Amino acid sequence: MNINVLIVGVGGQGTLLASRILGKIAENDGSDCKLSEVHGMAQRGGSVVTHVKAAEKVLSPIISEGDADVVLAFEQLEALRYINYLKRDGTVIVNSQKILPMPVITGAEFYPENVTDVLKKECRFVIEVPALEIAESAGNAKTVNTVMLGVLAKTVGLPYEEVKKAVIETVPEKVRNVNLEAFEKGYNFK
Amino acid sequence: MKKLMLGNEAVARGAYEAGVTVATAYPGTPSTEITENIARYDEIYAEWSPNEKVAMEVAYGAAVAGARSIVSMKHVGLNVAADPLFSAAYAGVNGGMVIVVADDPAMHSSQNEQDSRYYAVSAHVPMLEPSDSEEAKEFVKEAFVLSEKYDTPVFLRTTTRLAHSQSFVELCDRADVSVKKYEKDITKYTLMPSTAKIRHIAVEKRENELKLDIENSPLNFIREGDKKIGVVTSGVVYQYVREALPDASVFKLGCVYPLPVEKIRKFAESIGKLIVVEELEPVIENALKANGIPCEGKKYFGVQGELSVGRIKTALSGESFSDKNNVVNVPVRPPVMCAGCPHRGVFYVLKKLGCRVISDIGCYTLGAQSPLSAVDTVLCMGASLGMAQGFEHALGRENTKNVVAVIGDSTFIHSGITGLIDAVYNKTALTLVILDNSTTGMTGHQEHPATGKTIKGEDTYALNLEDAVKASGVNFVETVDAYDMKAVEKAIKEACSYDGVSVVIAKRPCALKIRLAEKPYEIRDCKKCGKCLKIGCPAIQKNPDGSACIRHELCVGCGVCRDMCAFGAIVKE
Numbered sequence: 001m002n003i004n005v006l007i008v009g010v011g012g013q014g015t016l017l018a019s020r021i022l023g024k025i026a027e028n029d030g031s032d033c034k035l036s037e038v039h040g041m042a043q044r045g046g047s048v049v050t051h052v053k054a055a056e057k058v059l060s061p062i063i064s065e066g067d068a069d070v071v072l073a074f075e076q077l078e079a080l081r082y083i084n085y086l087k088r089d090g091t092v093i094v095n096s097q098k099i100l101p102m103p104v105i106t107g108a109e110f111y112p113e114n115v116t117d118v119l120k121k122e123c124r125f126v127i128e129v130p131a132l133e134i135a136e137s138a139g140n141a142k143t144v145n146t147v148m149l150g151v152l153a154k155t156v157g158l159p160y161e162e163v164k165k166a167v168i169e170t171v172p173e174k175v176r177n178v179n180l181e182a183f184e185k186g187y188n189f190k
Numbered sequence: 191m192k193k194l195m196l197g198n199e200a201v202a203r204g205a206y207e208a209g210v211t212v213a214t215a216y217p218g219t220p221s222t223e224i225t226e227n228i229a230r231y232d233e234i235y236a237e238w239s240p241n242e243k244v245a246m247e248v249a250y251g252a253a254v255a256g257a258r259s260i261v262s263m264k265h266v267g268l269n270v271a272a273d274p275l276f277s278a279a280y281a282g283v284n285g286g287m288v289i290v291v292a293d294d295p296a297m298h299s300s301q302n303e304q305d306s307r308y309y310a311v312s313a314h315v316p317m318l319e320p321s322d323s324e325e326a327k328e329f330v331k332e333a334f335v336l337s338e339k340y341d342t343p344v345f346l347r348t349t350t351r352l353a354h355s356q357s358f359v360e361l362c363d364r365a366d367v368s369v370k371k372y373e374k375d376i377t378k379y380t381l382m383p384s385t386a387k388i389r390h391i392a393v394e395k396r397e398n399e400l401k402l403d404i405e406n407s408p409l410n411f412i413r414e415g416d417k418k419i420g421v422v423t424s425g426v427v428y429q430y431v432r433e434a435l436p437d438a439s440v441f442k443l444g445c446v447y448p449l450p451v452e453k454i455r456k457f458a459e460s461i462g463k464l465i466v467v468e469e470l471e472p473v474i475e476n477a478l479k480a481n482g483i484p485c486e487g488k489k490y491f492g493v494q495g496e497l498s499v500g501r502i503k504t505a506l507s508g509e510s511f512s513d514k515n516n517v518v519n520v521p522v523r524p525p526v527m528c529a530g531c532p533h534r535g536v537f538y539v540l541k542k543l544g545c546r547v548i549s550d551i552g553c554y555t556l557g558a559q560s561p562l563s564a565v566d567t568v569l570c571m572g573a574s575l576g577m578a579q580g581f582e583h584a585l586g587r588e589n590t591k592n593v594v595a596v597i598g599d600s601t602f603i604h605s606g607i608t609g610l611i612d613a614v615y616n617k618t619a620l621t622l623v624i625l626d627n628s629t630t631g632m633t634g635h636q637e638h639p640a641t642g643k644t645i646k647g648e649d650t651y652a653l654n655l656e657d658a659v660k661a662s663g664v665n666f667v668e669t670v671d672a673y674d675m676k677a678v679e680k681a682i683k684e685a686c687s688y689d690g691v692s693v694v695i696a697k698r699p700c701a702l703k704i705r706l707a708e709k710p711y712e713i714r715d716c717k718k719c720g721k722c723l724k725i726g727c728p729a730i731q732k733n734p735d736g737s738a739c740i741r742h743e744l745c746v747g748c749g750v751c752r753d754m755c756a757f758g759a760i761v762k763e
Contacts, residue, residue: 011525023194023356033194034322035356040219040299040632044553045728046525059429061322061355064499081520100731101523105723106561107732109521141743 001031001054003156004063008049008082009074010099011038014145017170018072019050021149024166025158026054034061045102047078072152074131074144075099076115083122091125093151095144097132127155134185140175143182150186160187195359197352200323201290202227203359204330205260208286209367210234212252214245216604217633218264219299220353221292225262226636229645233364238636238645241571241604242267246274246289253287253343254379256370258334262290265306266570270605272309278343279313280389281379282396285370286337288330289315290346292353295469296496299350299632301551301570303495305470310345310447314393316400317345317447318409321428323357329444331365332409340396347446349469351496352426401448409444412457420461422454422474422485427497431467434502449474451481458483465490465506469497527556529729530701530746532672533625536596537564538725538750539679540623545594545686548581550574550606552598553631553700561726571601575609579618587619591686595622599655600630600638607658613691614663621685622693625672626655627700635703659693666692673698675753701746708747711740712763713755722751722760 005022007015019035026033036051051063065084073079073094086092094116103109112118119126129151135143146167153163164183171179195203201224205213213236215225229236239245242263249261263271268291275289291309294300310317318333320326326348333344377385404410416437423431424443431440441457443449458464458478466475466487475487490505491497503509527534537557540547541564549555549565550573558565567577578595597606602624613620630636637643642652659667666688670677678696685692710729713722716737722730729744730751740751742763752760 010523027192027194032358035194036351037196037354037356038298039354039634044525044528044556047523058357059433060499061351061357061426061429062498077520077523101521102526102559102726102728103521103524105731106726108560111521112519
């Protein structure tokens with residue numbers, strides 16, 4: 001595997017699990033890999049960002065600005081926030097879900113309109129995914145992360161069987177089947 | 191076997207492989223997962239101590255008795271443990287002892303950005319700094335070797351990006367290390383002026399020997415490259431440097447105290463310009479300058495925040511490396527109290543009553559955020575009780591009846607209780623609210639002395655906070671349900687008007703730990719008054735037409751918002 005993926009979202013959306021599955025793929029195929037996570041205060045509903053880097057040799061665990069092949073955004077606003085990390089011809093995969101931050105709820109700030117249009121103006125490749133709906137149809141709203149992983153796998157050409165194997169090895173047994181279902185639906189999303 | 195591991199998990203593995211038998215800590219981001227992972231090894235006794243000072247003392251006692259021990263804490267925790275640290279450096283060890291300290295450049299989850307390397311300098315304790323998980327594991331083992339060879343505790347310093355990044359680690363077997371024989375030696379372990387003078391001489395001697403040893407240690411190495419620029423660096427920043435300046439000659443430090451000064455001097459003489467790339471304070475830069483080695487560093491990088499590949503490139507070349515800066519004004523998304531958080535209603539009441547809230551360190555620090563905006567001060571662990579008393583002594587009782595100290599259960603045990611004893615002893619009319627959510631919340635739900643469980647999940651005695659407060663001499667103690675806003679308000683009003691020390695315990699388990707089996711609420715026929723939005727619950731959102739709605743997938747049914755609505759519009763689904 002040779003890829004830089006920046007996974008962004010809101011604390012509680014499961015960005016850590018998605019990055020750990022990607023780490024598992026690297027572990028299985030023998031690539032070098034580094035993951036950088038967020039713990040602690042930011043996790044309490046704040047903006048979270050997880051870096052996944054896989055290559056023959058990885059140095060910095062943090063992706064540099066302008067160096068992500070893919071920004072995998074679990075929430076629209078977060079896609080915008082981290083768009084400066086994307087490579088010139090990189091791909092944004094964005095969940096169409098909106099989660100209002102507290103300053104927007106209180107009326108101190110406004111949620112920008114037409115986020116996807118702004119993204120499309122800035123980036124050549126934008127894939128919008130109704131991941132919450134797909135996750136719910138798979139049977140669990142919390143599987144947004146594996147839906148997004150499925151779309152990512154298809155988009156960047158990660159081998160289906162290897163990703164599936166990594167999901168099985170990473171996800172706890174009691175939610176394994178629903179996550180596999182969600183992954184499948186994400187993988188087949190058009 | 192190779193395994194992806196967090197830096198913290200790798201430190202734990204290093205402790206296991208080094209034959210450690212005693213591990214202690216108080217939770218603190220970014221160090222918490224070290225001891226959580228150590229606790230999974232049956233061969234190691236592990237504990238959550240009430241605070242870092244006790245953790246340091248337990249680990250030190252174990253080392254003096256002959257075992258290999260490890261204690262872990264975040265940077266500010268080392269301030270709490272500094273008293274035993276400085277003297278332990280004098281008395282030395284028997285079995286090896288490693289102190290892991292995790293700095294947090296950029297303050298991802300901290301109240302300051304202090305540089306713990308200064309502790310190594312001032313306590314004369316060697317400090318190793320790994321640059322990835324594999325080194326983290328191996329350096330722990332090396333630290334034990336140095337500790338026993340030079341009769342001193344040894345620091346392992348990490349930073350957030352090391353602690354919370356995963357990289358591959360090669361697993362090794364656990365070393366067979368037996369507990370060393372303890373022999374009474376009052377000239378070593380009994381520090382008093384006469385013995386400490388002898389020990390101070392011993393500290394200087396062992397450090398001089400260690401300095402010679404470190405000059406040739408493989409912990410520090412040179413990566414040959416272009417001779418125009420030479421970089422001295424350490425820790426995870428080494429990885430950034432290699433990516434930012436792939437052709438430069440790099441002097442990579444594994445040991446950041448003491449420095450291999452002569453080896454660096456030779457390196458400096460072999461290259462054009464020497465640049466020190468380090469986060470936070472100019473510790474290495476100043477040391478090199480003091481030794482007459484010309485170098486530059488902070489003039490490019492400053493002392494604020496974290497470094498990165500981009501920041502190093504930009505600082506040295508002046509170019510920017512992204513074409514998509516500030517696409518659109520993106521609203522900030524600060525962390526918030528979770529839906530159902532038992533602290534929310536308490537802060538709403540404190541604000542409503544116009545209280546001056548002297549808060550403390552924990553999830554409830556978030557009570558400072560809009561829209562609650564209920565907090566006046568936050569300083570450090572346990573400071574709320576002392577500071578609230580300071581307000582009274584400065585302004586007089588009649589002007590401070592609305593001053594309320596607020597602290598969590600874990601933080602109260604950590605270092606709040608001594609402030610309470612002070613208030614009773616010195617007849618200060620302190621009002622204290624203990625937010626008892628029965629866990630150490632912010633760091634991810636660790637047990638503590640009042641939860642009834644050890645780190646290994648065993649049942650144990652649960653300290654009763656009400657009894658502890660009463661035993662400190664407090665006569666006004668009232669325990670209320672944190673979700674019951676009317677009861678909370680009544681108790682705080684009474685406490686504030688009480689002439690003496692008064693304590694309200696607002697009790698409810700953390701909403702993330704024990705999820706209520708309640709149905710979510712919904713809003714029917716909203717009158718758009720906006721009052722429910724004032725409690726800052728992330729499950730309540732405003733519709734474009736100004737009405738409020740509840741996101742059913744987030745609502746845990748705590749009912750705090752129901753009590754806010756004057757129209758009875760918030761009802762169960």
